[in-house]
Amino acid sequence: GESVGLHLPTLSVQEGDNSIINCAYSNSASDYFIWYKQESGKGPQFIIDIRSNMDKRQGQRVTVLLNKTVKHLSLQIAATQPGDSAVYFCAEVDTGKLIFGQGTTLQVKP
């Protein structure tokens, strides 16, 4: 079946630097993607979404980029803060269901 995957299980960045978390998806028919953040002991929290008719979408300190040609999705976090430390998941919508990737753990070094 189709799956969504992340390139790296762990990403370590210095506080204040920008973070880039990557995700590759395999279903070329997917038209909606979401990034979630999950902190320890909590459920996933919606960060930002993007539709396939867009290449880029910006939120507060976050930007999602979508490259449909290579089926690649990325989440950029500007000026990474200690509170950004969490596991980040990308997800695609497939026939009404959310299909999640394995997750990338972002560690922010002070």
Add this chain to the structure above:
Amino acid sequence: KAGVTQTPRYLIKTRGQQVTLSCSPISGHRSVSWYQQTPGQGLQFLFEYFSETQRNKGNFPGRFSGRQFSNSRSEMNVSTLELGDSALYLCASSLVPGQGNYEQYFGPGTRLTVT
């Protein structure tokens, strides 16, 4: 506005037993989805309910079932528990299913341990 609540937060059961988990969605939300989260398999979709009807189902055995009540609260049940059922079970609610907006709000989860 209160968030999604799940009860209990932690549960320990023995193989062969059954378990029922409860989820109360955000007030006004009518769609509830359930997910299983394990270190090995990640987040996997179990099922989705809307207006007391199951709209969608993931690839889980029939031991996993659910239901939704008229007040949108939902329960999921796992019968004949296996060790591999140990996981964090997450509930998510949204205003309505689909409609091009999948902004689901997740609860903190129920941590189930099967011994």
